[in-house]
Every structure is written in structure tokens, then in C-alpha cells.
Amino acid sequence: MQDARTLNRRSLMHLLAATAAVGILYPSPATAQRGPLVTRPIPSSGEMLPVVGLGSWITFNVGDDEEARDACAAVMQAFFQAGGRMIDSSPMYGSAQEVIGYGLGKLGTPPALFATDKVWISSGARGPEQIEESRRLWGVPRFDLLQVHNLLSWQEHLKTLFAMKADGRLRYVGITTSEGRRHREFAQIMRGQPLDFVQVTYNILDREVEDRILPLARDRGMGVIVNRPFRQGALTRRMERHPLPPWAAEIQCSTWAQFLLKFIVSHPAVTCAIPATTNINHVRENMDAAHGPLPDEAMRRRMVAYVEDL
Amino acid sequence: MSEWWTYTPSDFLLFSPRTYYRLIELYNAAIWPGQLVALVAGLAILVLVRRAGPSSGRIVAAILAAGWLWVAWGYLFTRYATINWAASYVAAAFAIETLLLAVAGVIAGKLTFHGGGRWVGLGLFLFALFIQPLIGPLSGRAWSRAELFGVMPDPTVVATLGVLLAADRVRWELLAVPLLWCLFSGATLWTMEAPDAWVMPLAAGLTVAELARRRF
Numbered sequence: 001m002q003d004a005r006t007l008n009r010r011s012l013m014h015l016l017a018a019t020a021a022v023g024i025l026y027p028s029p030a031t032a033q034r035g036p037l038v039t040r041p042i043p044s045s046g047e048m049l050p051v052v053g054l055g056s057w058i059t060f061n062v063g064d065d066e067e068a069r070d071a072c073a074a075v076m077q078a079f080f081q082a083g084g085r086m087i088d089s090s091p092m093y094g095s096a097q098e099v100i101g102y103g104l105g106k107l108g109t110p111p112a113l114f115a116t117d118k119v120w121i122s123s124g125a126r127g128p129e130q131i132e133e134s135r136r137l138w139g140v141p142r143f144d145l146l147q148v149h150n151l152l153s154w155q156e157h158l159k160t161l162f163a164m165k166a167d168g169r170l171r172y173v174g175i176t177t178s179e180g181r182r183h184r185e186f187a188q189i190m191r192g193q194p195l196d197f198v199q200v201t202y203n204i205l206d207r208e209v210e211d212r213i214l215p216l217a218r219d220r221g222m223g224v225i226v227n228r229p230f231r232q233g234a235l236t237r238r239m240e241r242h243p244l245p246p247w248a249a250e251i252q253c254s255t256w257a258q259f260l261l262k263f264i265v266s267h268p269a270v271t272c273a274i275p276a277t278t279n280i281n282h283v284r285e286n287m288d289a290a291h292g293p294l295p296d297e298a299m300r301r302r303m304v305a306y307v308e309d310l
Numbered sequence: 311m312s313e314w315w316t317y318t319p320s321d322f323l324l325f326s327p328r329t330y331y332r333l334i335e336l337y338n339a340a341i342w343p344g345q346l347v348a349l350v351a352g353l354a355i356l357v358l359v360r361r362a363g364p365s366s367g368r369i370v371a372a373i374l375a376a377g378w379l380w381v382a383w384g385y386l387f388t389r390y391a392t393i394n395w396a397a398s399y400v401a402a403a404f405a406i407e408t409l410l411l412a413v414a415g416v417i418a419g420k421l422t423f424h425g426g427g428r429w430v431g432l433g434l435f436l437f438a439l440f441i442q443p444l445i446g447p448l449s450g451r452a453w454s455r456a457e458l459f460g461v462m463p464d465p466t467v468v469a470t471l472g473v474l475l476a477a478d479r480v481r482w483e484l485l486a487v488p489l490l491w492c493l494f495s496g497a498t499l500w501t502m503e504a505p506d507a508w509v510m511p512l513a514a515g516l517t518v519a520e521l522a523r524r525r526f
Contacts, residue, residue, distance in 0.1 A: 058323070
């Protein structure tokens with residue numbers, strides 16, 4: 001815990017510097033109207049994170065296409081300008097890590113960055129090699145959070161990650177799953193390991209994690225990252241055929257993306273959601289969901305009922 | 311991978327259709343006018359199959375092997391693998407097919423044509439050479455994203471299936487990789503909701519049906 005406190009103090013300094021830098025470099029007149037950025041504490045350290053992060057699955061896998069890489073860098077810039085911190089990737093996502101590194105190089109690696117990646121290799125012995133390669137691709141001195149991707153060889157990789165954390169080469173450790181897979185085993189690992197984060201799929205229609213994983217994360221003091229908040233865009237495409245309910249204005253939602261994101265991040269166990277996009281307008285729209293009031297329990301039930309009726 | 315039944319092809323699609331077709335566009339621009347060389351090579355195969363001579367089979371196999379090798383290296387390994395890590399393994403499979411064509415067709419001379427060719431095989435080959443490249447543009451994609459024989463996997467594979475069906479004897483050892491690619495490509499395009507996702511599975515189905523017809 002001594003390490004965690006030390007890191008927390010350092011990260012707090014980073015955060016303050018970053019917030020100041022963002023405010024100075026990218027003043028946003030709209031911020032005052034929208035209210036402050038909604039943040040949540042990481043349970044294991046108290047460090048605050050904005051409730052909306054940035055995923056990179058599919059969207060940042062653009063290979064060597066320079067035009068597309070520049071577009072991704074512009075998305076990252078808009079994300080940081082809006083106060084975003086967590087960017088999440090994986091060695092599984094093709095060129096996404098390299099493209100993030102390209103963007104960070106272009107932007108000068110904003111100090112606000114909360115670098116989140118995964119280890120995804122069946123050989124436990126080759127985990128450190130993969131992590132080092134990922135770090136090189138990102139071009140960062142170290143990751144803030146590393147997670148075992150889809151529980152692949154989790155016993156071996158968790159040993160590596162906890163050792164890195166103990167050495168001060170990593171700040172947080174987590175595990176991931178998606179689409180509701182292996183929840184029983186996932187919960188067992190949560191009960192048995194001192195994880196900082198878990199990453200799961202959760203959205204207004206896929207709410208299985210509400211039964212077991214989210215309450216367990218709260219009990220065990222673990223942060224929760226939510227992937228696939230829009231079902232890879234299918235959910236927003238489906239919803240956009242219908243009008244937003246007029247009462248969405250009560251929680252300052254003017255788009256379906258905001259409506260769907262606010263539902264997710266209003267769950268008290270959720271630390272942040274990580275929607276992925278290649279569109280600057282969409283990243284701004286997503287970050288807008290991290291402002292203004294969040295729905296209470298009654299409103300959340302109303303949101304579910306409305307969407308399920310569509 | 312446990313709970314494998316919960317996975318769908320979309321779980322393995324790591325890129326967007328936009329990125330995929332842009333990759334093809336940039337590749338086409340980078341290798342131009344290589345497409346014209348490939349077209350001439352395709353026409354040469356057509357002539358050699360129709361007017362069979364003593365060395366026709368070896369030359370056809372050599373041209374096909376060159377096409378497979380180029381696709382393996384020039385497209386799959388150096389381009390497609392940048393957005394799809396599985397493409398490196400597919401490139402290896404294409405290299406194996408190159409080797410098989412070289413050994414069975416060029417060295418051993420087992421790919422022979424009696425002249426005229428069998429019509430299903432010739433039809434598939436003509437489709438790959440002239441019709442398949444038009445499907446993308448006719449589906450609304452830009453001409454710069456057209457897929458041509460000898461430079462892109464799909465028409466190269468369909469052309470190869472056509473040549474193998476047009477040959478005097480079925481060379482079973484040369485069929486496995488092309489048929490597996492048809493399934494891989496069909497699944498990829500279907501997951502991307504491409505309107506032409508049916509082409510490669512249909513080509514594989516036609517090949518298998520023709521082989522079954524000959525056998526029974």
C-alpha cells in the first residue's frame with residue numbers, strides 16, 4: 001500500500017499538471033455551461049479518472065495508412081482537449097498500438113494520458129517480451145494499467161503483472177473479458193486476486209454483469225472499465241432510427257450516444273466506459289456524456305424500459 | 311479457447327471495411343502498372359490452356375506460382391498483415407501453394423491440358439480475369455479499389471480453381487489452400503457485410519460440385 005500511496009501522489013501531481021495544461025492549451029468555453037467533467041476514483045488508490053475513456057479496437061487498426069493515422073491522432077487530440085485520460089488497447093488489435101504511439105508522438109504524449117494496455121499471449125514466459133514490445137509501440141516509459149486479455153494464461157501473466165507493480169514498473173493490474181464470456185471464472189479470479197481493475201462488456205441491453213460482476217467489484221474495491229458500450233456501433237445505429245425521449249434533456253443528453261453512455265457510467269460500480277471511434281465529432285459527443293447530471297436509479301430503470309420497448 | 315461456441319466471426323474482425331478497402335486502394339496505387347502485367351499473364355494462361363502444347367502445363371503452373379508468391383509477399387505479408395495478424399499465417403499458406411504449384415506443375419509436369427479445356431474451369435477462369443474485378447466497382451466501391459487477378463487473393467484463387475478444373479486430371483494436392491481461402495475470404499467479407507461476400511463461397515461450391523459430378 002505504501003507503493004500505491006506514493007504512486008497516487010505522483011499521479012495526482014500528473015493529473016493537476018495535465019488539467020492545468022489542458023485548461024491553458026485548450027480552453028473550452030462550453031465547459032462552464034456543461035458543468036465539470038465527471039470523474040470517479042480508482043478504488044485501490046483514490047486517483048480520479050474521467051468516466052469516459054477511449055477504446056481502440058477496430059477503429060485504430062489502420063495499418064500504415066498515413067491519412068488514417070493522422071485522423072486517429074486528431075481523435076486523440078480531441079479526446080485530450082475534452083479532458084480525457086484513459087486510452088485502452090491490446091496486442092490483439094493489429095496496428096492499434098502503433099497508431100496510438102504515432103498519435104502520442106505527434107501530440108507530445110500529454111501528461112494526462114492514462115496508458116492502458118493488455119497482455120495477450122498463450123505463453124506466460126513470453127508475456128514480458130510482449131509487454132515490452134507494446135510499451136515500445138506506444139512510446140511511453142511505462143503503462144499505467146495492464147490487463148490480462150480475455151483471461152488468456154491468466155495465472156502466469158498475473159504473476160508477471162503483480163511483480164511489475166511491486167517493482168514500480170506498473171501502477172495497476174487488471175483482467176478483461178467481453179460479451180459475457182467466462183463470468184464464473186472471472187468472478188473466481190476477482191475473489192482470489194488483488195486486482196485494481198476489471199474490464200467487462202456492459203450496455204443498456206447487455207446487463208448480465210449487474211447481477212454478479214459489478215457488485216463483486218464494489219465489494220472487492222476494484223475499478224470497472226466497460227468495453228463495447230455501443231455494441232460496436234450497432235446499438236447507436238439501431239437507436240438513431242428513433243427519437244430521443246424528451247426527458248433525456250433532464251440528464252443533458254442531446255444524442256443517443258450520450259444517452260447510452262450516461263446509462264453505463266451512472267452505475268455506481270463503473271469507473272469508466274471506453275467507446276472507440278474514428279470520428280472527432282463522435283469523440284466530442286462521447287466526452288460530453290462525462291458532463292452534467294447522471295441518471296439516478298429511477299431514471300436508469302426508465303431508460304432501460306424505453307430502449308427495450310423500441 | 312474455452313466457450314468457443316460463444317465466438318462469432320465478427321469477434322475476429324479487427325478492422326473496419328473502410329480500412330480494408332483503403333488498404334486495397336493504397337496497394338493498387340503502389341504497384342501500378344503491375345496490374346497490366348498481371349492481366350497479360352492471365353491472358354497468356356487463357357491462350358495456353360486453350361491451345362495446349364507440350365510445355366503449356368508447366369508454363370501455366372509457373373505463372374500461377376508467380377501470382378501466388380506475389381500475393382503472399384506483396385499483399386498478404388507486407389500489406390494485409392498490418393491490419394490483420396492472421397494474414398501472416400495466410401501468407402505462409404499461399405507460399406505453400408506456390409511451392410506445390412512449382413513442384414507438381416513446373417517440375418513434375420502434372421498439370422496438363424488436352425486443348426479446349428473443360429468449360430466449367432474455363433468459365434471460372436474467365437470470371438476471375440474479367441468479371442470479378444468489376445464486382446467491387448459495380449457494388450459501389452471506387453475503381454481504385456478493384457481486385458485483379460495476380461495481385462489480389464480472391465481473383466487469383468478463383469482463377470487457380472478454374473485452371474485446376476480445366477486440367478486433364480484433378481490435382482487434389484493443389485485444391486486445399488484455394489478452397490480454404492474461399493471460406494476465409496467469404497467469412498471476412500460476410501462479417502464486413504460486403505455485398506459480394508457470396509462470390510468466394512460460391513466459387514468453392516461450384517468447384518466442389520464439379521469435382522463431385524466428375525467422380526460420381
